[in-house]
Amino acid sequence: MFAKLLIANRGEIAVRVMRTAKRLGISTVAVHSDADAHALHVAMADESVRIGPPPVRESYLKADAILAAAKQTGAEAIHPGYGFLSENAEFSESCAAAGIVFVGPPPSAIRAMGLKDQAKALMATAGVPVVPGYLGEDQSPKRLAEEAERTGYPVLIKAVAGGGGKGMRRVDTKAEFSAALEGAKREAASAFGDDRVLIEKYVSRPRHIEMQVFADNHGNAVHLFERDCSLQRRHQKVIEEAPAPGMPVAMRARMGEAAVKAAQAVGYSGAGTVEFIVDASEGLKADRFWFMEMNTRLQVEHPVTEAITGLDLVEWQLRVASGEKLPLAQDAIRLNGHAVEARLYAEDPQHDFLPSTGTLERLHLPDNLVRVDSGVREGDAVTPFYDPMIAKVIAHAETREAAAVKLAHALEETQIAGLRTNNAFLIRALKHPEFLSGEIDTGFIPRHQAELIPPKAEPPEHLTAQAALFLVRERERAHQSQDPWDRDDGFRLVGEALESVDFVIAGKRKSVQLVHRHDGSLEIVGERIASGSHVNAMQTTSGDIAVFERGETWMLPLYDPFAAADIGGSSADRISAPMPGKVIQVLVRPGEAVKRGQPLAVLEAMKMEHTLSASADAQIESVDVSPGDQVNEGAIIVRFATEKSKAA
Ligand code: ADP
Numbered sequence: 001m002f003a004k005l006l007i008a009n010r011g012e013i014a015v016r017v018m019r020t021a022k023r024l025g026i027s028t029v030a031v032h033s034d035a036d037a038h039a040l041h042v043a044m045a046d047e048s049v050r051i052g053p054p055p056v057r058e059s060y061l062k063a064d065a066i067l068a069a070a071k072q073t074g075a076e077a078i079h080p081g082y083g084f085l086s087e088n089a090e091f092s093e094s095c096a097a098a099g100i101v102f103v104g105p106p107p108s109a110i111r112a113m114g115l116k117d118q119a120k121a122l123m124a125t126a127g128v129p130v131v132p133g134y135l136g137e138d139q140s141p142k143r144l145a146e147e148a149e150r151t152g153y154p155v156l157i158k159a160v161a162g163g164g165g166k167g168m169r170r171v172d173t174k175a176e177f178s179a180a181l182e183g184a185k186r187e188a189a190s191a192f193g194d195d196r197v198l199i200e201k202y203v204s205r206p207r208h209i210e211m212q213v214f215a216d217n218h219g220n221a222v223h224l225f226e227r228d229c230s231l232q233r234r235h236q237k238v239i240e241e242a243p244a245p246g247m248p249v250a251m252r253a254r255m256g257e258a259a260v261k262a263a264q265a266v267g268y269s270g271a272g273t274v275e276f277i278v279d280a281s282e283g284l285k286a287d288r289f290w291f292m293e294m295n296t297r298l299q300v301e302h303p304v305t306e307a308i309t310g311l312d313l314v315e316w317q318l319r320v321a322s323g324e325k326l327p328l329a330q331d332a333i334r335l336n337g338h339a340v341e342a343r344l345y346a347e348d349p350q351h352d353f354l355p356s357t358g359t360l361e362r363l364h365l366p367d368n369l370v371r372v373d374s375g376v377r378e379g380d381a382v383t384p385f386y387d388p389m390i391a392k393v394i395a396h397a398e399t400r401e402a403a404a405v406k407l408a409h410a411l412e413e414t415q416i417a418g419l420r421t422n423n424a425f426l427i428r429a430l431k432h433p434e435f436l437s438g439e440i441d442t443g444f445i446p447r448h449q450a451e452l453i454p455p456k457a458e459p460p461e462h463l464t465a466q467a468a469l470f471l472v473r474e475r476e477r478a479h480q481s482q483d484p485w486d487r488d489d490g491f492r493l494v495g496e497a498l499e500s501v502d503f504v505i506a507g508k509r510k511s512v513q514l515v516h517r518h519d520g521s522l523e524i525v526g527e528r529i530a531s532g533s534h535v536n537a538m539q540t541t542s543g544d545i546a547v548f549e550r551g552e553t554w555m556l557p558l559y560d561p562f563a564a565a566d567i568g569g570s571s572a573d574r575i576s577a578p579m580p581g582k583v584i585q586v587l588v589r590p591g592e593a594v595k596r597g598q599p600l601a602v603l604e605a606m607k608m609e610h611t612l613s614a615s616a617d618a619q620i621e622s623v624d625v626s627p628g629d630q631v632n633e634g635a636i637i638v639r640f641a642t643e644k645s646k647a648a
């Protein structure tokens with residue numbers, strides 16, 4: 001086994017790899033960008049090396065800087081984690097040339113599986129079932145449209161170099177094809193520097209079921225059962241589980257064989273995942289699954305496999321990379337219980353899941369009942385430079401339902417303030433009767449969108465009361481006085497002190513009255529809350545009160561008499577960039593009348609395209625950006641004509 005390992009990654013996966021390395025007595029080297037100088041993965045490592053400024057191209061994707069760090073520190077091996085350089089064959093070759101072990105498959109296997117079209121062609125030859133479609137050389141829009149027609153709608157356009165659900169468009173009719181092709185190519189070019197696409201039949205009632213495989217350098221290959229990753233949003237995994245609900249034993253055996261065959265066909269070694277698309281329109285059937293792609297790395301959702309097998313996949317990776325044989329033979333690998341994982345992200349479901357950046361002013365994740373894999377601590381920032389994942393939370397239990405309930409419960413105990421998260425959305429998905437029944441497919445989230453993302457409600461009365469109670473107690477603490485009679489900021493009312501806390505709710509001032517009783521208790525006028533009652537709230541640096549209830553964070557802005565002019569007004573006179581990014585398209589012109597929901601511009605941020613739409617019917621007064629512009633968060637994209645400007 002190696003004595004020293006460099007982890008060429010950041011965040012939760014770097015931390016997770018280090019945890020196993022430490023347990024195995026391997027000393028660890030972290031690499032980091034300037035933005036991560038104080039990150040958890042750096043704090044946890046035995047040594048760390050700065051590799052560059054925040055952008056990934058100048059740091060975590062800089063192969064030479066990472067290799068230099070390995071040489072400088074004497075690391076014998078590099079674990080690439082997932083993303084970044086993990087599926088980069090040249091990097092793996094450079095490691096070998098430098099005499100450093102790349103913890104992953106041989107470069108030839110990465111290459112064979114790197115492009116979806118080649119991988120599919122190879123798999124078809126190896127006798128693995130593949131999704132019908134077009135893999136062709138001819139990339140002319142005309143030919144692609146013809147092939148889509150021949151394949152039969154609905155089809156899926158996929159970037160051949162794709163990953164992370166990017167560069168992918170479902171097309172239901174011929175009329176939509178050319179616009180979808182344009183979008184897929186644009187996204188693919190910007191994310192992968194390769195705009196080639198393939199066409200696939202869109203499988204009906206699709207389920208994503210993947211097999212974890214492992215191979216060593218001694219000719220052994222096994223699978224570690226399947227994971228079901230059907231709960232997706234825009235082709236990206238949200239909730240994953242193992243085993244797949246309703247998986248027949250015969251189908252598991254068949255899929256396991258196909259996956260092992262796929263790995264062997266490319267001379268695989270180490271951890272890999274073979275992803276299959278399954279037609280579940282008549283339940284799970286052993287002849288209704290097709291190869292989609294192979295990910296030649298450790299997968300984000302590997303913890304659910306670890307939970308049901310009791311194995312440490314990173315340990316296996318390190319053992320195989322150091323030349324050992326696979327620790328177990330196929331028949332010694334057992335499946336125990338059920339595990340579910342949720343990806344907790346800094347993103348805003350109310351605004352089309354736009355990534356949300358900021359400081360984690362509060363981060364409380366319960367880790368007594370569940371496994372939490374996280375790369376951030378309270379006080380850390382989520383920046384626009386990297387993936388906005390806060391944590392993966394994994395529950396394991398005897399049954400699927402028990403695991404889902406346990407996970408939902410853990411998320412309900414979670415408290416996060418400082419940015420928006422998908423936590424409440426995850427809880428609703430986990431508690432949804434259709435999810436609990438196991439009737440899942442990749443359409444689950446879009447189908448239940450309205451229930452999973454209800455319109456933002458005003459904070460209920462009892463929460464404003466809680467927030468007021470919290471604030472008064474905080475003030476008391478600040479005054480360092482336990483005696484309400486000493487106070488000079490409360491009224492005296494028949495021997496009792498009256499206080500009022502004012503919030504801004506639904507654009508209006510809302511007062512909450514509290515009374516200090518003789519006995520020292522505090523009471524909300526009109527609602528009795530025992531003075532000893534526990535309130536889960538905090539004041540954020542913005543001055544707002546955050547109240548935590550069942551995994552939901554309610555933000556209550558305090559009424560500021562000096563800013564009173566703002567109340568009732570709104571920022572509805574403009575659309576600003578919700579995050580830093582690049583303007584890809586401008587879809588409106590000054591003077592144009594637009595309808596609520598109408599797309600105005602397309603912004604590319606965090607490698608994804610985000611459409612900015614009108615929040616109400618309006619008339620465009622000005623367009624403040626042009627395609628290609630790099631904009632900062634808050635930059636004005638378009639202005640709407642207001643009553644005032646119309647009159648002028
Ligand atoms: P997995 O297939 O392992 O579940 P995903 O499909 O969610 O992973 O994502 C595919 C790949 O894209 C993963 O390797 C993931 O780490 C990577 N990825 C997604 N977003 C980013 C990002 N912002 N920076 C680096 N890698 C990313």
Ligand code: ADP
Nearest residue numbers: 162163164165166200201202203206208235442
């Ligand atoms: P990526 O490299 O981005 O992970 P995949 O080929 O693995 O791309 O596909 C991502 C997701 O898109 C799948 O998990 C699945 O939900 C959906 N998908 C892919 N191919 C098909 C298909 N032929 N029919 C239906 N859904 C599909």
Ligand code: MG
Nearest residue numbers: 163164275293
């Ligand atoms: Mg995939």
